[in-house]
Amino acid sequence: MAALAGVSRSTVSRVVNGSPKVSEATRAAVDAAIAQLGYLPNPAARTLVTRRTGSIALVVRETEERVFGEPFFAGMVRGISGAVASTDLQLVLLMAGPTADPGRLERYLFGGHTDGVLLLSLHGVDPLPVHLAERGIPTVLGGRPHEPHPQLTWVDADNVGGARLATEHLVHAGRRRIATVTGPLDMVAGRDRLTGYRDALRDAGLPLNTDLEVVGGFTREGGREAARQLLDRHPDVDAIVAASDLSAAGVLEVLQEAGRRIPDDVAVTGFDDSTTATSVRPALTTVRQDLTEIGAHMVRLLLEQIESTAATPAVQLVLPTTLVRRASA
Amino acid sequence: MAALAGVSRSTVSRVVNGSPKVSEATRAAVDAAIAQLGYLPNPAARTLVTRRTGSIALVVRETEERVFGEPFFAGMVRGISGAVASTDLQLVLLMAGPTADPGRLERYLFGGHTDGVLLLSLHGVDPLPVHLAERGIPTVLGGRPHEPHPQLTWVDADNVGGARLATEHLVHAGRRRIATVTGPLDMVAGRDRLTGYRDALRDAGLPLNTDLEVVGGFTREGGREAARQLLDRHPDVDAIVAASDLSAAGVLEVLQEAGRRIPDDVAVTGFDDSTTATSVRPALTTVRQDLTEIGAHMVRLLLEQIESTAATPAVQLVLPTTLVRRASA
DNA sequence: TTGAAAGCGGTACCAA
DNA sequence: TTGGTACCGCTTTCAA
16 A cells, blocks of 8 residues: 555555645545555554544343334434434444343443443443443443432433423323323333322322322333223223323223223323324324434533543433323323 | 463463463463453454454444334344344444445445444445445345345345235235235335236236336335325225235225225235234234344354355345235235 | 564654 | 654464
8 A cells, every 4th residue: 555655654644644744746646546446444453553443332221122113212313323423433233132141242342342332221220331431431321320320421301300291281181090101110211200290290289099000111012001900990090191102002002992082081191202102093192302402412422521531520411301282181 | 461460461362262272370360360450352453463353234224214113124133133142243233324424334344343244225226235245345135136246145035926925815815906015116125026916917817007006115104105096096906915014004094094994895915024914903914024034044144254264155045935814815 | 381572554753 | 744663452473
């Protein structure tokens, strides 16, 4: 390569990296040689000295099934990809569900294959984020971690506030036997939404009744299952706050199969404002979280960590959620 | 690291790579030092000399929207992940839709960030696979490429045969005005399924009528749109061969909205045997392609290319499809 | 069984 | 503006 252009390796390196201290003639010669050879710098060699790989990982701690089944992930990935697209980084997606070999994943992430890590859909107390932080690997979590940690940077939607909005909306509409189909309780988002529901009921002076709280997970089938239990235990329920649009869709199906009219007999709210919200009948009143904005913040914070030489202070960001009113409530 | 264990770098390397020519005592000392330091080898340095990264890329040439919206991809990714899980390779997923910067993608793939590339959902004449082959980068395509190429290795389902099966099933059931909602015609799978449909009609001595062929794409909304057109042009249609389960679901919706009974008035077949097939009413008669098997073959062929020192001959594999009979036809 | 040394392919400093 | 050179951290002969 250097030989073909008749210059030194140093000069090739300068041209490739767009250094200004290269004469036009030399640059042209090198460019010609590059084109002729289809030369591409060896990223391993480059990484070895620069300590940069030019790529960042998006790690989703979830099974393929859920990643592909739930519109939330599509939105999140879209938001993140969009933000990454305006940088010169390559985004690589790693799916590492519960059955994934943690060793392999950590080897990949700790080994420096990527410049930073975006982490999504944490369950329980996952040691991964803390391990990453301890090793000084730039990391941003999507969603608040299970246990507060001063070193962790994360971006989260205001799930408590969102669930509260939905519940208050039902309260104001005169509903009094308001149940909830919760998300998975090993996830902070699931618990937060439950908290928001309870907060709203308490503030409204309505009794809290754990019998009205059924764990449904974020899935459609989980919603169906939970709705069946609810109808069984409380046939007089007049509203259901579901923790996701998908579970709300399941709830809707079961209610309709049981002959309930929505929203007349039972009002239903979802969460996410995903494509599901508008594809079901009646369309879902739901809580919107701006995934594009969350993604953009995550990428921005990650880049700040990557680009800063000193240790960056941890940042914790909670973005507002809003109520989207449609026909279901 | 080497210092702590009191040995040379060479010895550390031998221990890390499990070389048999290390004494037990030394190995123990090195292992202890590794554990104490949380040492992980620098993959860039290692890659520089071994020319191996330990990871392979799954490149999906599709937008996030479709990747996440269509169950086909979930199945494909599941099949591939499953096969990769039994190796010590890390799978990284790159989504590179039409708007993606081809330069960035090629830089990543050609640069040697990964040991090999699995390519999914090719549209039109994508130069990427040939470029990869020319650079000697191990590559396996999921799906036959648009233009035959002797150097390309691929695994495909027998889409022609599958569509033929579905169509023949309708013919045997006595249907005579059989329409099709095709997939995207810039994709080989889309065209192949159309071919199978035509072949079956021709063999049955039924007239081919391009008026009965409407492009729908693989999406639900595409299916809806196409079904509307069909009902408009041919209210007497008595069967529809859809190119995917998702578009079949859309077709079903429109037919039912128009008051048609399925399958009595109009029989409908899907393609993929995805979760969609069983979640709609009536459940879809559809064509099954074994994505787990396709994924396994893709990974196997890729590993063979990666592990072989000499140039591997290109392999082209067409896997059988089968008809799954349910209620819709 | 172990260590010394060369080299993988770049970058970056220093000198010219 | 350019080239020489050291070095990034590992693997891999080769010799001891």
